[in-house]
Amino acid sequence: xxxxxxTDQQVNHRSIRQFKDQSLSAEQLTTIYQxxxxxxxxxxxxxxxxxxxxxxxxxxxxxxxxxxxxxxAEGDLFIFIADLYRNQQIRHQLGNDDGRLxxxxxxxxxxxxxxLALQSALTAAESMGLGGVVLGSVKNDPDKxxxxxxxxxxxxxxxxxxxxxxxxxPQLKPRLPLNQITxxxxxxxxxxxxxLKDYDQLVTTYYDLRDANKRIDSFTNQINxxxxxxxxxxxxxxxxxLHNQGLALE
Amino acid sequence: xxxxxxTDQQVNHRSIRQFKDQSLSAEQLTTIYQxxxxxxxxxxxxxxxxxxxxxxxxxxxxxxxxxxxxxxAEGDLFIFIADLYRNQQIRHQLGNDDGRLxxxxxxxxxxxxxxLALQSALTAAESMGLGGVVLGSVKNDPDKxxxxxxxxxxxxxxxxxxxxxxxxxPQLKPRLPLNQITxxxxxxxxxxxxxLKDYDQLVTTYYDLRDANKRIDSFTNQINxxxxxxxxxxxxxxxxxLHNQGLALE
Numbered sequence: 001x002x003x004x005x006x007t008d009q010q011v012n013h014r015s016i017r018q019f020k021d022q023s024l025s026a027e028q029l030t031t032i033y034q035x036x037x038x039x040x041x042x043x044x045x046x047x048x049x050x051x052x053x054x055x056x057x058x059x060x061x062x063x064x065x066x067x068x069x070x071x072x073a074e075g076d077l078f079i080f081i082a083d084l085y086r087n088q089q090i091r092h093q094l095g096n097d098d099g100r101l102x103x104x105x106x107x108x109x110x111x112x113x114x115x116l117a118l119q120s121a122l123t124a125a126e127s128m129g130l131g132g133v134v135l136g137s138v139k140n141d142p143d144k145x146x147x148x149x150x151x152x153x154x155x156x157x158x159x160x161x162x163x164x165x166x167x168x169x170p171q172l173k174p175r176l177p178l179n180q181i182t183x184x185x186x187x188x189x190x191x192x193x194x195x196l197k198d199y200d201q202l203v204t205t206y207y208d209l210r211d212a213n214k215r216i217d218s219f220t221n222q223i224n225x226x227x228x229x230x231x232x233x234x235x236x237x238x239x240x241x242l243h244n245q246g247l248a249l250e
Numbered sequence: 251x252x253x254x255x256x257t258d259q260q261v262n263h264r265s266i267r268q269f270k271d272q273s274l275s276a277e278q279l280t281t282i283y284q285x286x287x288x289x290x291x292x293x294x295x296x297x298x299x300x301x302x303x304x305x306x307x308x309x310x311x312x313x314x315x316x317x318x319x320x321x322x323a324e325g326d327l328f329i330f331i332a333d334l335y336r337n338q339q340i341r342h343q344l345g346n347d348d349g350r351l352x353x354x355x356x357x358x359x360x361x362x363x364x365x366l367a368l369q370s371a372l373t374a375a376e377s378m379g380l381g382g383v384v385l386g387s388v389k390n391d392p393d394k395x396x397x398x399x400x401x402x403x404x405x406x407x408x409x410x411x412x413x414x415x416x417x418x419x420p421q422l423k424p425r426l427p428l429n430q431i432t433x434x435x436x437x438x439x440x441x442x443x444x445x446l447k448d449y450d451q452l453v454t455t456y457y458d459l460r461d462a463n464k465r466i467d468s469f470t471n472q473i474n475x476x477x478x479x480x481x482x483x484x485x486x487x488x489x490x491x492l493h494n495q496g497l498a499l500e
Contacts, residue, residue, distance in 0.1 A: 090446075155437065
């Protein structure tokens with residue numbers, strides 16, 4: 001591969017979940033925001049916003065939903081929001097109707113804007129020597145999160161991002177080999193679990209050797225286990241929560 | 251803001267839509283793939299794949315769907331796919347059921363993986379002096395795209411990405427000011443279109459001064475116009491197409 005400051009950082013990405021007790025400087029914050037702001041946006045609709053949570057009460061409320069002790073603790077917590085409210089307001093204040101804002105199509109474009117911007121924000125943070133972790137866990141209870149954040153209809157929290165000065169050095173987690181995730185022209189339907197034997201061994205070794213939370217586990221074992229097994233969870237309220245917000249109705 | 255190789259590149263991002271007639275080298279391709287591969291992934295489910303289209307017939311078929319002449323022309327075309335098929339196969343081949351794979355929750359986690367990986371891929375490309383454009387247009391006709399790509403159920407094409415050696419130098423497109431998209435603790439419900447007067451002027455000047463496709467237009471004018479006005483489009487088949495693929499059923 002071709003090595004430069006950016007790509008070297010990218011292929012060495014680790015999620016950081018333990019931070020020093022120091023918030024971002026104003027300059028670091030602005031840099032992260034500017035990187036997010038200049039990310040590609042679908043049809044120039046610019047349908048995302050970033051909520052920066054600095055109030056301990058709100059941080060604690062989100063941490064309770066996420067059920068992860070590092071959420072809203074040391075470092076800085078951001079919630080990336082798919083935002084169709086701003087464009088709805090523009091249309092209303094110009095005397096127009098909601099148009100296509102309630103369609104699944106336009107909602108998914110907002111989701112795309114939001115997630116692209118989040119990755120840019122994390123890349124910017126990492127380029128400054130900071131670390132971070134993407135928080136899907138903030139959607140454990142979507143209705144509750146929307147209530148905690150006081151979000152209006154036509155907005156939806158997609159992901160959280162915790163960023164700060166790293167206070168841990170986790171090992172690089174092995175990912176699926178390139179030949180399992182990149183294909184030329186034809187998507188292969190003949191997937192065989194046997195092709196993942198070497199990878200499973202790599203993952204098993206990773207869990208066995210890492211400094212914290214050692215265990216015996218493999219990739220296929222995780223996919224075959226509780227994460228994806230049927231169970232009741234408040235995460236299943238996602239679609240209803242979207243609809244409650246007026247989103248993806250059609 | 252804090253300037254380094256990565257952040258300087260990020261805040262100077264332009265979508266490139268015109269490329270020299272040269273494909274990526276094997277090393278550039280690998281670098282882009284490795285950057286995507288090491289991106290954050292939700293619950294370690296690794297639910298994305300990248301399809302690289304090099305066959306002229308397939309490129310042309312996608313170009314026809316996207317209705318943009320640069321799609322699948324000079325440079326390299328990638329389709330980023332939310333991939334729940336691989337994990338379904340793992341579970342099946344281990345004698346298990348589909349578990350939660352048909353839920354909206356798990357589908358959205360795949361969407362997140364896919365879009366985060368795409369932004370990493372584009373950032374890697376740009377760091378090597380390449381340019382690129384994210385292609386939402388490939389979803390203009392989701393059913394047709396799935397047919398063209400020969401995708402199995404439990405996969406869904408989310409976005410395209412065209413990458414290559416830039417053959418144009420577009421101006422930097424002005425984005426919404428930071429105070430309109432980043433907020434501390436409270437999401438402001440008192441949005442006023444008057445706050446966008448200066449920004450609208452910036453956008454109008456951008457369209458007036460740019461080298462190609464000059465026109466008179468502003469941001470609020472676009473939001474109030476055809477892009478979001480009610481109209482029939484095959485893009486409204488998105489939800490049905492998702493369901494046809496076995497995704498987001500619950």
